[in-house]
Amino acid sequence: MALAETEYAPSQVGSPAAFWTSRVFIYAALIFWAFICLFPIYWTVTTSMKVAVDVTQGHLVPFVDFMPDWKGWRSLGLSPDTIFQTSTVRDEFVKRFMNSVVCSISASALAIIIGSLAAYGLTRFRYQFLWMKNEDISFFFLSQLILPPVVLALPFLVLYKEVGLLDTRIGLILLYTLMVLPIAIWIMRDQFNSIPVELEEAALVDGLSIWGAFFRIVLPIALPGMVAAFILALVLCWNEYFFAALLTSADAKTLPVMVASQTGSQGINWWAMAALATAAITPLALIGILLERYLIKGMTAGAVK
Template sequence: MSASSGSGQIFRDGEVDLAYRAKWWTSRIAIYAILLFWTVICLFPIYWTATTSFKMAPDVMQGNMVPWVDYQPKWLGWRSLGLSPDTIGVESTVRDEFLKRFANSAITALASSALAVALGSCAAYGLSRFDYKFGFMRNPDISFFFLSQLILPPVVLALPFLVLYKSLGLLDTRIGLILLYTLTVLPIVIWIMRDQFGSIPTELEEAALVDGLSIWGAFLTIILPIALPGMVAAFILSLVLTWNEYFFAALLTSTNATTLPVMVASQTGSQGISWWSMAALSFAAILPLIVVGVLLERYIIKGMAAGAVK
C-alpha cells in the first residue's frame, strides 16, 4: 500500500470516528433534554404549591411565578395555619386542628399500609408457590379476582359502607378508615408481591426445608429478606394512595378522624378559595411523602429492578 492510500484510510477512519462521536453526543443531549423537560413537568406542581403558599392574593390572580422577581414572598399562607415564624409560638386553634388531622392521616395511612403489606405478602406468597382450586377458579383467576376489586368506582361502595359502618359504630373512627384503606390497597400489594415472590427461585425454600425449617420458617427467614425491596415499594405505593385518599375520608368521618385531604378541600369561603392557605396546607401534607420517597429511594429502585412494580 502506498503512503497516499494509507493516509487516505486514516482520514476516512477519522471521519467515521468523528461522525460516530457527533451522533453519540447528539443522542445523549437529546435524551437528557427530554429527561430534563419531563423532570420540570413532574416537579412543577410541587414548585407551584410551594411558591403559592408565600403569595398574596394579587400575586396568585396575576400568575406571578418567580419569587423576588415577579413578587415579594410573604408568610400569608403559613400565617393562616399558625405555622409562620411570628405565629409558631402563639396559641393557634387552626394549627391544633392541622396537627390533629395530620396525626389522623399519619396513623391511618401507616397502619393500613403496614397491614396491607403484611396480609398481601402472605396471600401473594401462597399464590406464587402453591396451586389453589376454588370451583372453576385457579391461581390466575384468583389473582385477577383480587385485582378486579379496583374496577368498582368508590361511589358505588359509598352507601353499603356507610350503612355497614353505622351499624358497627365505626363512623368517624380511625380504625374504620384503617380497615377500609387496607381493603382498598390490598389488591395492589398482592399483585406487586406476587411478581416479587415469583422472581425468587424455589430452590432456596427447598434447601431450607431440607435443613429442617418449616414453610413459615423458610418464608420468614429466607424469602422475606430477599423480597424486602418489593415490600418497601408496595408499602410506599400504599402509603401514597391512603395518605391522599379523600372520598371515603369525607364520607365516613366528620370530627374526630378527619384527615388532611378533607381539610385541604375545606379551604373555601364566601369570598372564594384561599389559594395561599390551600397551598401551604397542601405542601405541608405532601412534605412527609417527599421525605419518605427520598429516604427509601434505593429500596424503590431495587423493587422496580426486581420486577416488583409494573
Template sequence: MSAEETVPGSRGAWASRTAIYAALILWSVICLFPIFWTVTTSFKTAPDVTQGHLIPFVDFQPDWRGWRSLGLSPDTIGEISTPRAEFLKRFWNSVIVATSASALAVVLGSLAAYGLSRFSYSFGFMRNKDISFFFLSQLILPPVVLALPFLVLYKELALLDSRLGIILIYTLTVLPIVIWIMRDQFHGIPVELEEAALVDGLSIWGAFFQIVLPIALPGMVAAFILSLVLCWNEYFFAALLTSTSANTLPVMVASQTGSQGINWWSMAALSTAAILPLVIIGIVLERYIIKGMAAGAVK
C-alpha cells in the first residue's frame, strides 16, 4: 500500500476521533451546565439573576448573599445563625434517612437477588424472571397513587414526621432497583466457585460471605450509590409525610420562596450545599462505580 493510499485513511480516522471528542465535549457541557448555573447563581445578586449573567468576574461580581442567607458565608460562619441551624438539621435528616434506607435496601435487595440468581422459584404461573420483573414493575406506579394509602397507614402507625417512616418508604422505593442490579451481578459470578467452597468445607453462608460477597462488592457499592442519590433527592414523600422534625433538604430547597417570588440565590446556595456530599462520595468511590458498571451492575 502506497503512502498516498494511507493518507485518506489516516485523515478519516483523525476526523472520526475529532467528531467523537467534539460530541463528548458538547454533551459534557450540556450535562454540567445546570451544576455550573446553580453554583454561580449562589454568588449572584437579584439584578445578576434577572439579567442572566453567567460568567463570574466577567458578567458579574460574585457576592455572598445566597450563602449569607443560610449563615454559611465567611462573615457569618462564626456567629449563631438560626438559618444555619435549620439547614444543619435538614442536612442530618437527609444523611441519616438516605444512608439508612440505601444500606437497608442493599442488604435486603442483595439477599433477594442472590436467591433469584441461584434458586428456582414457582408461585403459580410466576417463575424467576416473572418475579424479577414484578419487582421492577413497581417503579411504573406513580408515587401520587400511593399518597393516600401511605398517609392513612402512617397516621395509624404514628410514623408521620419521623425519620423511621421516611427510611421505610425510601427503602421500599429503591429496593426494586437494587434487586434488579444485584441479580445481574450475581448472575455473572460462576456457581462453580461456591461449589468449590462447599467442597472445601464452607457452609452456604460461609461461601456467600467469603467468596460471593467480595466479588459482588463493586456492584453493591454501585447499587448503594444509585440508591443514595435517589433517596437524597426524593421530594414527594418527604413533603407529604413530614412537617417539621423529619424534613429533608429537597423540602427545604423547595421552600425558598417569599412574598417577592423565588429567592434564586438562596435556593442555589442551598442546592449547591445539598449536592456537594454526593459529588464527594462519587469521587471517593469512583473506582467501585467503574468496577460495578464494567461488571454489568448498572445497565
C-alpha cells in the first residue's frame, strides 16, 4: 500500500529563504545571550591570571593582550609552584571552603526534607488555621521571601548571642534552612500537584500505608523536582553573604565573606579576588552540568498536564 505524500500549503511552510533567515536570527540571538551570560565568568577566570597592569588596562585575550600569570592563585597558595608548599592562606581557604560545603549541603538537604513533607501535606490534605486554608498557608510560606534580610539582622544577632550559636556552623545551617525553606515548599508543592492522586489510592488499595505510598510511589516520581529544589537551595546558601558576615567572626566564615575581604592598603586585590571567585564558582558549575537533566525536568514538571 503506497503512502500518500503529505502536501503543505506555501503559507504553512514558507519560502526556504524565510525559513533560514528565521533560523539564523534565532541562533544569533541565542549565541549573543550565551555570550552575555558567560562573559562575566570568562572575565573572572582570566583576571585570576593577570598581573596588576593587565587588570587596570582591561586586557581581555590571553596570549594576545597579556601573558597569563599565576599571581592570583599564587597569593592563595593554589598555583602549581606553591600547591605543595606550606601556606597559611591556603589553609584558610580550605577552612572557609569546607564551611561553605557543610553549611550549604546540610541546610539544603534539611530544607528539602522538611519542605517535601510540608508540600505533600498541603497537596493531599485539607487544613485550616484561623482564616487560612491550604492556598493561604502556601502563599504565607512564599511571602517570607519578601522580608528583607536586614530586618532579621538584629533579632538573630541577639538570639544567637543568647543561645551560643554565634560563629558556629550549626547557627548558619539553621538560618540557611529557614531562608530556603519557602522555595523548597513552593517547588515541591507544584511537583506533588502534578502527580495523580489515583496512583496513591491504588497503592493504598494494594495494602501500602500512607507513608509507604509516599516513599515508594510519590518520591521516586518527584525526584527530579527534589533535585531541582536542592540545587536552587544550594546555590542560594552557597552565595549567601549578609548573615555569614554578620553572625560569624573566625571559625564559621564562608567563602563569600573571604572573597569580599580581599582588600588591602593599596586597594582591592582583583587577581586574588578573581581566583577565589573562580574556586567558588567551579563546584556549582560542575553540579549544574552533572545534574542538568534533573534540573530541567524539575523546573518544567507540572507545566504540561
